[in-house]
Amino acid sequence: MATSSTDVPIGPSTPALEDPSAQLTTEDRVGLLRAMLLMRAIEERAMNLYRQGKVPGSFYDGFGQEAVSVGATWAMAAADRLCVLHRDLGAHIVRGVQPAAILSQYMGRAAGITNGRDGNVHFGDLRTGCVGMVSMLPDMMLVAAGMAMAFKLRGEQRCALTWFGDGSTSRGDFHEAMNWAGVQQLPVIFILENNQFAYSTPIKQQFAVNPVERAAAYGFPGVSVDGNDAEAMFEATRLARERAISGGGPTLIEAVTMRMHGHGAHDDMKYVPKALVEEWRQKDPIDRQSARLKELGVDVEALRQEVRAEVDAAAKKALAGPMPDPATATDRLFHPREAQEILLEDGAAPWSGFGS
Amino acid sequence: MATSSTDVPIGPSTPALEDPSAQLTTEDRVGLLRAMLLMRAIEERAMNLYRQGKVPGSFYDGFGQEAVSVGATWAMAAADRLCVLHRDLGAHIVRGVQPAAILSQYMGRAAGITNGRDGNVHFGDLRTGCVGMVSMLPDMMLVAAGMAMAFKLRGEQRCALTWFGDGSTSRGDFHEAMNWAGVQQLPVIFILENNQFAYSTPIKQQFAVNPVERAAAYGFPGVSVDGNDAEAMFEATRLARERAISGGGPTLIEAVTMRMHGHGAHDDMKYVPKALVEEWRQKDPIDRQSARLKELGVDVEALRQEVRAEVDAAAKKALAGPMPDPATATDRLFHPREAQEILLEDGAAPWSGFGS
Amino acid sequence: MSEMTYLRAISDGLRTEMRNDERVLLMGEDIGVYGGAFKVTDGFIEEFGADRVMDTPLAESGIVGTAVGAAVVGLRPVCEMQFADFVSCGFDQIVNVAGKMLYRQGLPVNITVRLPSGGGFSGGPFHSQNPEAWFMHSPGLKVVAPSTAEDAKGMIIASIRDPNPVIYMEHKNLYRRVKGEVPEGSYETPFKARVAREGDDLVVIAYGAMVHTALEATADLDGASIMVLDLRSLVPLDEQAILGAVQRCSKVVVVDEANYTCAAGAQVAALIAERAFEDLDGPVLRVASPDVPIPFSPPLEAAVLPSVERVREACRQLLEY
Amino acid sequence: MSEMTYLRAISDGLRTEMRNDERVLLMGEDIGVYGGAFKVTDGFIEEFGADRVMDTPLAESGIVGTAVGAAVVGLRPVCEMQFADFVSCGFDQIVNVAGKMLYRQGLPVNITVRLPSGGGFSGGPFHSQNPEAWFMHSPGLKVVAPSTAEDAKGMIIASIRDPNPVIYMEHKNLYRRVKGEVPEGSYETPFKARVAREGDDLVVIAYGAMVHTALEATADLDGASIMVLDLRSLVPLDEQAILGAVQRCSKVVVVDEANYTCAAGAQVAALIAERAFEDLDGPVLRVASPDVPIPFSPPLEAAVLPSVERVREACRQLLEY
């Protein structure tokens, strides 16, 4: 399994998954690559815009971890619900959020998903079945468990999914969510995105034993997956989803990966050994998926150019959009009783297996 | 192992402890019984005083669980520090708190340990090395871990101990404390007092897998012990303490027991199957220790009478004491800078092994 | 109409709304089989089943956080904290997840959190708190605090129907002490203040249990005509009713059971000092608990909680002003 | 004396006290190897070692709870919340364990909790909060909020030496913006208010970053003589200084960056309305953030945070009264 920055074992050896490609058409496999390329291109653009002073506050990305969110989300059905975390832009892309809306969000423009109320990846587009994350980690695990609880109570065949980092596992809400999901055997998928660092803190200072080992002691399986392989992420999530919707309960998936950029744009990550970064650069998830598709004869370069053009256009559109009107700053504190009920709506579910 | 009210397994089968009596003189063994008898007699007296309206608020006891606190505390050295929970009056007794002070505490008298500021078992006598618990469960696990952290940082051969119930394991602070103790390999002993219910909630609604199984996934051992056997509790705690002070890190001890009274005096525990209570009545920890001592020729009846007399005298003394002066109600909100520093002091450590 | 206690009125409201609306679900520790620490949900599990009267693990953050999740996919969870004091353990989920979701994301969070609060029965520092001001200071939460049986029912129903997170303060010391006529069936009490007694010389502004303390203290005070304004809702705060009462009476005593500093009463007094200064004919006096934990022992607790006597003194002082 | 930023003054205070007293230990996320999210403890781990500059797990309840344990056996932990906003995750341990221990048990808890707070740089709803009022409303905690470099150092030292739990508010927007002469070596700033500028016609009462907003707003306001009172300490609140200022000026504007309802400013205004009514020559005006989460986008954030312009307007309105 992957090398770790520490002496904490990176999860149990998990039985190899069946060949995921059995579940994926070439179109799916291109879709996975496309979403990863989009994620990277949008985040690179946003980083540039940040350097130009066009993205206020701080900027965080998921460079090198694209497979984790893209692969997992590819396995989610339209009626499923997600709480997307800060390294997981790919999930939004797969669910159908448009690049211009994302860049508008980063720049605090009126057309951003939160209309400028919240920044960077702190957003969830209601029309894609996603709840916007809060900063407090990992609070969203409980929200995901609660959505799953509602599905189970109503006898619906749907599931909820959320991500969280290695550092986030140290907080109480991790435990309350794991325990709740175990006791009620909820249709929820927890993805531990083990990128080996929490800000500057290496995993050996977060836990003595890999948290994926804990799943069993909550009454459900924990599996470790190569988080830099989008198809492996897809397959592990697909299986977890099947368990979930057939009443088999929760799954904890550890996506073993590496944070390849600083915690945020301001962080030079001096604290990470260079050799470790170098080693993981060889495992880039986009390179891996590109190689696969080249073997299948897909014109990856054309795809890259298409994505680049899409992001160029999106940036142009986003930059042309206005900032929010300050007169709206105190609107929408409370939802009026007489207004229509607002609930999360279904998102895109591009996997061919859903027959859409 | 013991029968449980549910289908959740009551902890792993733990290798049988060596015969604890090797560590205990007859005097120790009598001391254990004496402390358990005192605990029961004081709580029975308090329950009567409660019924007479002399104990304000509610009243909680540890009837049937006396071995858990008495046995464990018997293994603690004077310089060790404890956070004592609400079923664990025996710990206070072993550490040297006088029965009259306890009864004064229950009755909200000026001579109570908290001078009437807090009620029932929410107390810790500074002079016995005990931190008074807060109601919020299991917050004290973190406080105990913090004391242990200080001992480790200063290179002292001391340890900290705390108790908590099966229900308390569901809260985030359980996890944060377990994880902290595991990462830092602290000299702390966690005693999970599994009495099979949290108020009315049976353990199967608190966890899918017994939490003692989790210890391994935090990087330290978890052991199950017969919580109705004071000598077994002593021995498990003694071994855990040895590990702790020799740098071996934390231990989680599950004391398997049964709450034999309602959650509080007001609770008729209709929700507990009668047969279960009956079964556990056969395992009464005081009966068990009495039988042992009778075999050794100890006059247990005389001991009982001595204890009864002691509690009678204590009740008399407590009842004669005044209520606190209302004029003091707002005193001691802040400790004055110029006043002496107040820290926990050493408590009694009666075990013969300490040579005291 | 039938007479019932404040406690039974809450039960009645919950039951009514659960019958009306299948989306309503109760969550909490020991609320099912046991019927709740105070028996508010006694008999509910028999009528509605364990799925809708859910005995949860001992985990306040879990209760609130999963309720938020259930709410955004269409349920209407009502969470019980066993005592208001334990809300500190679910604090983050309330203020950061539930409270900010609509403003940030446009997603309303329809949860109700019931907080059995307050002192007066030797509950001590951990079973007597009045934490409403923490939530008033956290944007995005409504905070209500009925004082009568009728309002207790009408406001629990209104809280459940309100699409926003509502912190519902129920004062333990009113549970069995206060009784009143309660309409049958379904009705809502608006989140507005109520004049508990008309008067012209002075107004006592209070909410929850303190409304009764205020009424008792001023029932017969040297013949003065004393208004008692029951706020009922703290967020939104009925500023119009407050300012109107000050305009009419010119003298104000604000009573609060919570600790003095930054309490609801501080907000009310500050509001008056800012917006009704010209109407004032004397200082805005406050009666509240001093800034200490609520002590256990009866003489100490009595010394700390606002008493009829202290309210009376404040009124007298102001009437003589 | 040497000139340094507010940020460096905090570092200097921490370093000074760590050299003075071996019992002092820092705990927090990323404070060691990384030197802290804001670099307050940059270089500390090299000087004091990883045991005294402890990189903790990501667990705020854990940080506070273990600090309490360490304190009662003789250490003097200083906890850093990475942002003040995350204190909601350690809230229970602060208010219920640390805050009530001395009153209940006679056991002082000598911890300091540093909260990098406040907005002004597009931090958004979770990196801009000013949660001091929650703690002011929780008995047993001291709450301080320095506004200058000199006080930042003197108050962090005083907080560490104070045997009680102290919530130390450090405003992020002052970190690098505010500079000043700071005495060398060890000294303490008392938990008392400070006159930031003398004046007679009106007093602006503020603390933290708002002291600078107040000073700027009133530096030249139509020639009026305007006092600025920097509270510095919120608990204990320097009531004497507040009442003295009102007596002298008769007109008061209270400025608070936190959300309006039940803020520190509400307490100050309520205090004045109760105890200085006769000295008042006009309403007690308040400037604060409206009751919404602090939005991210610059125009929205600017519309919410109290500005120089809003303070100026309030002063003008009152001067013309």
Ligand SMILES: Cc1ncc(C[n+]2csc(CCOP(=O)(O)OP(=O)(O)O)c2C)c(N)n1
């Ligand atoms: C409760 C809480 N405390 C502190 C922070 C500040 N913070 C933001 S991200 C981060 C590190 C998170 O690490 P991890 O969970 O491993 O996620 P990663 O960023 O590595 O994906 C920290 C400490 C936070 N967001 N939430």
Ligand SMILES: Cc1ncc(C[n+]2csc(CCOP(=O)(O)OP(=O)(O)O)c2C)c(N)n1
């Ligand atoms: C955080 C918190 N929530 C709720 C309560 C109310 N409460 C008091 S005791 C109790 C049950 C505790 O069960 P357990 O931990 O098993 O301990 P036991 O009483 O069985 O010894 C509850 C829910 C509490 N004390 N703390």
Ligand SMILES: [Mg+2]
């Ligand atoms: Mg990480």
Ligand SMILES: [Mg+2]
């Ligand atoms: Mg129990």
